[in-house]
Amino acid sequence: MAYILAILGGLLSIGTLGFEAGVFGALIGYLLGSVLLQGRQLEKLSTEVQQLRSQQQQPRHPDRQTAQQTAPPSGVSVAREMDTEPPEIDFDLELPDETIVRKASPKPQTKRGPIRPKERHQQPDILEKLTAAIKGYFTGGNLIVRVGVIVLFFGVAFLLKYAAEHSQIPIEFRLAGVAIGGMVMLALGWRLRSRRELYGLALQGGAVGVLYLTVFSALRLYSVIPAEIAFGLLVLFVVFSGLLALLQNASSLAILATAGGFLAPVLTSTGEGSHVALFSYYLLLNAGVLAMAWFKAWRLLNLVGFFFTFVIASLWGYQYYRPEFFATTEPFLIAFFLMYLAIAVLFALRQAPNLKGVVDGTLVFGVPLVSAALQAALVKDMPFGLAFSALAMGAIYLLLALWLFKRGGSALRMLSESFLAAGVVFATLAIPFALEGRLTSAFWALEGAAMVWIGIRQSRRIPRLFGLLLQLLAGLLYLEGGYWADWGMPILNSHFLGATLIAFAGLFTAFYLDRHADKRAAYEALVPPLLFVWGILWWLGGAIQELDRFSHGRDEGAWLLLLFALTAAVAEWLRVRLNWPRLVQVALGLLPALALVALGIWLDKGHPMTGYFVTFAWIVALTVQYGLLYRSDRQEMTARPFWHAGSFWLLTFLLTTEAAWRLDKAVAGSHLWEMIPWGAVPVVMALGLLTLGQRLAWPVQRHILSYNIHALLPVALYLLGWSMLANAVSPGNPWPLDYLPVINPLDMTILFSLLLLVKWWQRVGDWLLERGLAARDFFAVLGVALFLWFNGMVARSVHHWAGVPFDPDLLFQSQVFQAAIAVLWATLGLGCMLAGTRTQRRVLWLVGAGLMGLVVLKLFLVDLSNTGTVARIVSFMGVGVLLLVVGYFSPAPPRQIAEVEPVQKEEV
Known part of the structure; x- marks a missing residue:
């Protein structure tokens, strides 16, 4: 109903008075519809209360009492539902008024059947709401009054237009006649407030709208009154309408009065006024909104005041603000911020008993967001201006949260936690703001995480969706906002801390959605893993970029090793403290991360341990890795065998590459010495695992199958392939030693590789037999390898003793x-x-x-x-x-x- 009148009012105003009055006409139409809807609800509740009183006065009979218990009136069910089962809080709908709830509170002691979950959470879509509103408007309640309000609104607009075009009566008299008609409607509505409450509220709302339109027409369309007089009349209407709203407990009149008050200086502005006078006037209006919030929990009124105040202030600042205006604008911004902070608290306190403590998410999170943005615009040219502003806002929120925790009890716990989160955010942002310029995108990410948190607490999907989109937008804006420029101190700079805060927001959101999986929708099942990966990538991306920037090309690998090890260790500690199983993925990711670092250092430097610092980093990283392996024994993990095997392969690779590099440097002139460790080190590692390693209680004996099979099977295949390749391509020059068959580094390494395969078969032969590998086949492969080795050894002997080049064609000849x-x-x-x-x-x-x-x-x-x-x-x-x-x-x-x-x- 309210939306229908808003559309009609906007179209009518545009068609009759011009586009400039369209917004004003739509607002009046919406508020008139709200008046009618509220009056209808009051009339219905009044009828139900009278029915209850008449039932209580009648003598009770068992049959009648039983019938009342089995079929209670609809009003009783509504009242009982409001008292015992608080509805979900919709950010777009006004909460039930406290007075209405008190009127519906008397109820007999009857039992109510359980509410199905679908009935409680399922909500109609926008089309269904609009269809139901149109149908309800023209089929329910007092249809004559509703049609009369619409016709009257059209009539006044047509009268003003016709009078301007055709009438010979001076325009001053015509406007005065319309104004007198509006005052008569207002007086009549006041007289009927007790007998016909709905009718009276409709007349009063329409009268206020007529008066607003008359003053606007007199100023903008016909210029018959000066701007000062028009402004004074509008202020008078604001005060008078607000008093009427409080006296009659009609939030729609209060909203109409407040909206008209904020629009008054805009409608009467000539562009030459003082911003001090403008903001002083808005300060008085907001004081009125605060005063009404002291008595009434009118959420829409609070939002109207918040919207007009900060939107008009933002528009003025965009067009007219200059740095010399700081002293005359900063006090007003602080005052507006504190007022709406207090209104958010009063909204939670003034709820009905069954809804007390409900948080208005728009004010709780919108006020700091908008205020911080405006404050950043005011102090952007001041050294440490943002830092001190964030510190002050953080202190305010932390102190307020502490006070609410002590005084509010469990009823205000949600609001206290919201303020605590905001305080922590601002206190955290004070550090990077003090060091470098801005972290707006990171702030938005934290706000998005807070919206998801409040959406889970209130079981609302819209805030959760908004919070997820806000985090995505924050990440995109961070990347676009000069990611490569304006670097400052290591770690303590806005870029690194900004990425860290975005990562924290994503990980917190994933954790909270996992913790409350029963409250999330089915389509949100993919959100936690995606946000978890999002958070880890932001953390690692920001940290790696920071290391690359400030390591100056020295020991980058060591810093990466320490970063990955620290990340995995902290993730494991948090997994235990928070009971969040998803963090085990970070621990599992340490091994491939270390392998990538080892491969990168080897390709870049030739060996992994390029200095004492890198060696120390490898010791720390491997210690953390094996510490995580030890802790994994307490968990059920399908990847444990490959985790142990991979750690063994990584250690073998590090020792192999390091030994190959050092032997090549020690014995220059022969490539054989660089090749030998690629076979000798895996042989030594595997042989040690099959002999001395079998005596280790942990990890070998506890995971014997993982090491003897999963770890050594790839090593065995590798050694067989390496032996045949080296035997075929290497001339085996042991310079500075002389070549002797068998007794030379290459042949000795191949021989021990083949002997190791025999030893490995003795250890795991039964397991291989169970999986279809016959002993004859295994030893046949070894026999072929042995035959090829003998032929290679003969070829190398001929090469060294007979002087034949080590070339297949020349050897064959x-x-x-x-x-x-x-x-x-x-x-x-x-x-x-x-x-x-x-x-x-x-x-x-x-x-x-x-x-x-x-x-x-x-x-x-x-x-x-x-x-x-x-x-x-x-x-x-x-x-x-x-x-x-x-x-x-x-x-x-x-x-x-x-x-x-x-x-x-x-x-x-």
């Missing part, structure tokens, strides 16, 4: 190399055949026989072409002798050979 591998293959074949006969393994004998066959083929296909050479003679004679040996000891494949499994494996 070498007669010495061909003779050497012929003897090698025959020797290996002989060994396999003899071993197969001794151990009764037919497969092993067949492998040896196959090698011997390859040697014979090679003799006739390759070596035979080397006519008259010593290599051919050695090849044929050596292979012939070996064949004779084989024929003597194992002339034919042994019969009835039983396949025997390898010796018993140790337990995993």
Whole structure:
């Protein structure tokens, strides 16, 4: 109903009096609709109270009493609902008036069925509200009065326009006639206030609107009265309407009076007035709003005063403010701030008993936000102006929160916590404001977190959505607002602290939504993880940028290690203190973060421990990592095996790269020494884990499977691949030592790598057998690797002793190399055949026989072409002798050979 009249009033005013009066006409229409709606509610409640009194005066009968208990009147249900089940607080709707609640308080002792959750929380959309309002306006209540108000409003506007165009009567008399008609309506409405309350309020509201329109027309349209007289008349109407509102407990009249009072200087302004006079007048108006708030909890009235005061003040400041006006504007801003701070407190105190302590989120969080923005504009050119302002506002909010905690009790706990949060925010912002310019975006992020907090406390979705959008907007504005410029002191500067505060707001919001998961909507389930990642990224991004800026390119890796370690340690401490399981993700993220730092330092510097400070940082980071591993034993974690294995791999990588760099620096001139640690260090680490490490109660014995399988399986595959690659590509030059087969760094490392694989099979063979890897297949792979190693060793011997370049083509063309591998293959074949006969393994004998066959083929296909050479003679004679040996000891494949499994494996 109120919205319908607002639209009609605005359109009518634009069509008849011009666009300038459209806003004023819409406001009057809205307030008239509010008057009618409130009068209808009062009339309905009055009827219900009379019914209750008549029921109490009648003699009670058991049947009648039972019937009353089973089917109570609708008014009783409404009253009982208001007393026992406080409704959700809507930021856009006015709360029930205290007087109305008192009128509906008498109720019989009846039982009420439970309210379904859908009925309590489900709200119609805007279209349904508008449809219901139109239908209710034209079908319910006193339809004649409502239509009469609309017709009267149209009639007055048409009369003023027609009189200006056609009438010969002087305009002064015409306006005076309209004003007299408005005063008659006002007097008639006052006379009918007791008999026909709804009708009387409608007449009074319409009369005030007519008087406002008349003065406005006399000033702006016809210029028949000076601005001073028009201003005085409007002030008179404001005072008179406010008195009428208080006397009749009609908030709509008070709102109409207040809005007209704020618009009076705007409507009568000539552009030449004093801002001191303007703000003094607004100070008196706000004093009236504060006085009404002392007696009544009229939320819409408070919002109207707040809106007009700060919007008009902001517009004036944008157009006319100069630094020399500071002394004459700062006191007014402080006064307005304190007034509406007091109004927010009074609103919580003046609620009905079942709603006492409810917070008006718009005032509680809007007043500091707007006041801080205006204060920043006033003191932007003053040294430390923002710092002292933030410190003063923080002290006010903290002291007020402390007083409310002591005096307000549980009823004002929500308001106390809100003021406490605001006080902490301003006290925190005082530090960066004292050091550098601005943190407006960070302040908005904290305000957004506060809105989410109040939205959860009051079970409202709109404040929560607004708070999330405000945090997103704060982040975007922070990035756009000179992120790369105006750096100051390390850490204590607005850029780093701004990013930290945005991160804190996101993490607090994620924590509070997780803590109150039962109060959030279904679509909000994705908000906590997203905000958690948002907060962590803002924290790490701001900190990394700060380290990059102020480390000056020295020991950046060390600072990153300490940053990640500190973040993970604090997250684990908070996880225990706050009981927030989501923080375990930060601890899990420490390992990949350390791995990235290690990789980055290695690629940039060549080794991870580039100095004492970096070495110290690695010790701290690894200590924190293993401390987190130890604490993780108390939790159920599916990632624990890979977490332990990854820590072992990281430690192995650090020792490997460091040893490779130091050996390369110590023995310059040969790339072999740089290659050796890439195989030797993993061999030593794995061998230590399989021997001495098995005696450690923690972490190896407690997580034996994680280390023997998850940690060593990738290491085993890596060592096998590294051995074959190094065997194929490295000439094995041990300079400054002489080359000896087997007894050289490369061959010794490959040999120990293969022996380690055998040791590892003895430890985990049963586990591998259970997963389908047969022992024959495993040792077949080792046999192939051993065969390739022997061939590589022969190639390196020929390279170093015979002077053949270590090149595949040149080696293949070498007669010495061909003779050497012929003897090698025959020797290996002989060994396999003899071993197969001794151990009764037919497969092993067949492998040896196959090698011997390859040697014979090679003799006739390759070596035979080397006519008259010593290599051919050695090849044929050596292979012939070996064949004779084989024929003597194992002339034919042994019969009835039983396949025997390898010796018993140790337990995993």
